[in-house]
Amino acid sequence: MKRYVLGISGCSGSGKSEILKKLSDKINSNLVSIISQDNYYKKRDSQLIDLNGFHNFDLPESIDEKKFYDDISKLISGKNIEYFEYNYNNPKLKSNKKEIISNPIIIVEGLFVFHYKKINNLFNSRVFIDAELNLMIKRRLNRDLHERGYDKNDVEYRYKNHVIPAFKKFTKPYKNASNLIINNNKSIELSVTKLSNFLLNDFNKYKRRLS
Template sequence: MNKPYIIGIAGGSGSGKTFFLKCFLEHFTADEVCLVSQDDYYFPVAHNMTPEENREYNFDLPATIDHEHFQQDISKLFNNETIIKPEYTFNNPTVVPKMLEIKPAPILIVEGLFILHFRDIADMLDMKVFIDADEDIALQRRLKRDLIERGYSHDDVMYKWINHVVPAYKEYLLPYKDECDRIITNNSHVAQDIIAVTEEISAGLRKNIF
């Protein structure tokens, strides 16, 4: 296998990265694309935390990510090696993490908040995609996710948004926006808008890579 084409997908919380990825991956088979998510490389710190300590702990800092392990696994996939690692369970001590087996593929997707800030990773990317959304829309998406899916209180979500999420976005992601190859504004609640963008990008990749 030739060296994979590496796509970096970055976006702040609530920008719609997850939905973009879901739509994008549907254009390829499991043998054609593999995905490495920054979320799977958090240092495990929260299992012994009280709810108050968890509220105060800032997960939106590069130091919370095992950057070395993250970069090493990307390099292994780039060199056509399979990686095996435990999934990240969002600090839920009741969930037993599954072991993830990620096999190399012609297209390697790397996604996460800090992938452009980690310059050794950014320098590996062949294409950089920035998913953007207005702050008020991103906040509403974050509230919906954290209140319903993760069981956080409204006060806790707002505390983290104001003190952790927005400052991290402005310091560790926004400065790299202009160096990205594609900037995709995702303020719409119409799925077809994102589907159309992923169709366009995937068609270009399929033409040039396969």
């Protein structure tokens, strides 16, 4: 069967990854494959450095776009792929090898998936995850401080000087062109339900068009 491809984007801290984790628990694992932009970051020494000496991981150039595109294309063609899990560019953390099975629904998630023209052209539909700025900052702080062990000042600096400018330039312009906008400000479960309902309805319409 020809694959249905859904693109999902939104600012860092909007809740994309958490929503997709819960979605994968809710939907049959033989139906959906999820491929994340996070697993295609270039090595730390290949990242651009700003005027204050901070590596900027929030630019389209920070991602190996060609490898990302090639792997998405393989999944669409029915081939399984292998990749190394993102270790937050932390040399102390081991990067584990993982496999993604090519299922009927391919979900492509990331900050710049709509900005990359070749990748954006692969999508049948697009979903934008949005949230209030203060909430996104709070989520990012919580994640980077407690889950990744980053310094608080570094996290706040990067969000203000890297994340927000990149979001405004490379992600937000595609918001209103999306097929669905989810405001993920309160209930994560409600956001998952909205995404699940849209996905399954759109996928069924896609199958009917193919038949």
